[in-house]
Amino acid sequence: MLQASGIAKSYGGNDVLRGLSLDVERGELISIIGPSGCGKSTFLRCLNFLEHPDAGSVRIEDVTLACQGSWSRANEAQAHRLRAHVGMVFQSFNLFPHRTVLENVMMAPIQVKRVAREQAQAIACELLEKVGLGAVKERYPDRLSGGQKQRAAIARALAMKPSVMLYDEPTSALDPELSEEVLSVMRALDEDGMTQIVVTHDMRFARAASDRVLYVEGGEVVESGDPDLMFADPKDARTRRFLRTLL
Amino acid sequence: MRALFSLLMLLVFLAPQLHAEPVVVPGAKDATDLPWASDGEANVPYVFHDPAHESRITGFEKDLVDALAQKMHRKARFIQNDWDGLIPGLSRDLYAMVVDGIEMTPEHKAAVLFSRPYYVTSERIILRKDETGLDTLEALKNHKVGTLKDTTSERMLHRLGGVTISSYEEETNAFSDLRNGRLDAILLDAPIALYYGAISDDMKLVGEPIGSMEYGIAFSQNNRALRDQVDAALGELIKDGTLHHILARWNLWTPLMANYTGDMSEPNIAPDEWNRYREAMASSTGSGWVFLARRYAGFLPLVGQGALMTLAVSGLAMIIAVGLGLLLALARHYGAAPLRFVAGVYVEIVRGTPLLIQVLFIFYGLPAFGIRLSPFVAGVLALGLNYAAYEAENYRAGLLSVPRGQMEAAIALNMTHFQALRLVIVPQAFRTVVPVMTNDFISLLKDSSLVSVITLTELSQTYVRLSSTYYDYFGTGLMVGAAYLLLGLPFVRLARMAERRLGRGMGGMTGHH
């Protein structure tokens, strides 16, 4: 359902991504791991074109956007269509601080999808209930704990009914017990059949929750496969070195 | 200000004259209209507000113009303008002629077309009552002498040498400095000397009239037709004794005038206007609480009008400043390279040049390109365009204060750039921007006093008028100052409210969660 191929990106001569490809089945939970600065975030952001790749193509559902050369107006229009299927969650939450939690979740459906207000509110309340924030939905984000903020951010993304969710280190800013609140929401979504791609440094989660793990280094996918197999017996020397330094 | 006057005269007459319309009087609404201008602020006895009825314009020049208009079968229409704007207003066709004791010096003759002289006068020395000597020009040497800027008397003192000269914009300031001892003497045109110096109990006119000079009516240089008509009418007024009559009523008929007109008759004409003015001044000087309260209550309507004008100009200017400022800030922050450049240049130019110049440029300079704005529109526009540059910088700082992640989150939610700005970025930027905006509005209120140079009578102009008519800088100053504070107060409160409302959810800003 998601197919990225040959994604390349360089910043002023620094080749950050050297033609990454990734095929995702519906319902899969994929973890992307790798050393700091290897291009994980850049890759994830290329999937919904927050970052414009120099080359490569992304297909999500029935929308394909192939990039070559400079970013055009037509590209932006196509990216807009593609983003309709993608939700994204950031390490620093990026909730809108001037709106309540409920309004954060309702805003995009009302403004972007022109959903009627009552309907948007019903959807938002249901989602907030689901991520365990039913009691605090009238609060402003600055009155939430980190874990609550990240769950609100997930609800906000889900309100747009995406078919794939992207997470860029969703728990790196959180204490372990708060992380668990967020991770359990993600596991629940997995159970519901949501397709999810997670950039993470949390190896326990990567191993226990994902269907597949991608190890990225030097702008390339070095190794990918079943988490248990990879963590138990990495094939590539670079993967082995990386995992050893962590454990 | 008088130096500026000369500069403006130069500027305006160097500018291309894009239109030659000899038949219709410039600025006239119809063929019988005769619009004329003068600076009626504290300009006794030329053209001034009657102290007994503040809204009534009087003065010997006013009477002269009325008589001229009657001879010409036209209707005189008075237009108030600041001294500095009088001549530029001619070429802007705001009016057809200027009558304001303008001396017919070679410099002035180069800039405007003059009628024949309507008054010939000389300089007089004014002293404190207790002072003696100092009754000739020579005797003024080694003394501190006050005079008006850019006048014959100033040049006389320079030529004399050895005098410590203080040149004033307003004669009333010279008189108060004479009173408080900063000056030893004042040298001024005889009419002013008579109406200020001779009326006060603590000053006196001394010595003989010194030198002579002529006042002429000024026209724009391409308006020879009207000049000739006025000259003819003036000739008749001289011949049939009307001018004599007017001047005698103002106690201004002198041997010099007899000499100039060849009219040696001595009809028995009572100096009604002179007496009226002296009585009005005598009854307006008084003391005691009741008297002062009555007087200040009488000023309230004028101060109120001035305050309304200040508020209207500032309010509308602020609306322009906020709207355009936001556009400029967005252009500089998110626009394409050329747009960023243009917006940047605009901000730098506007912030790098004085507001006064901008006001004058828009009002007097733009007509050279065929853009004629009313004083009100020009004032609002000048202030609005100026403050837009400052608001733009303010908003840019506000936009920069919003973390990058906010825009990314909005885009990831599939908002368009515009939606992201409108719903996410601008509301957050607004919060950091409101306190600065309040300050800006307060200073805009104060800067709006600059539009008085383009004939708008707002608060500070009201102050100038009242204080110089009644020699009361203190009480009227307090009144007008209070009016400014009152105008600003609601906005400070409004800003506090807005800050609280916008501050909701913005950690630390409000402190009442």
Ligand SMILES: Nc1ncnc2c1ncn2[C@@H]1O[C@H](COP(=O)(O)OP(=O)(O)OP(=O)(O)O)[C@@H](O)[C@H]1O
């Ligand atoms: N806007 C940018 N301009 C220049 N270089 C950039 C930019 N964004 C990222 N990079 C560089 O690209 C490389 C990959 O960055 P990226 O953020 O994708 O790494 P990452 O794998 O997510 O690292 P981390 O685990 O620390 O988050 C880094 O070397 C970074 O310095």
Ligand SMILES: [Mg+2]
């Ligand atoms: Mg990263």
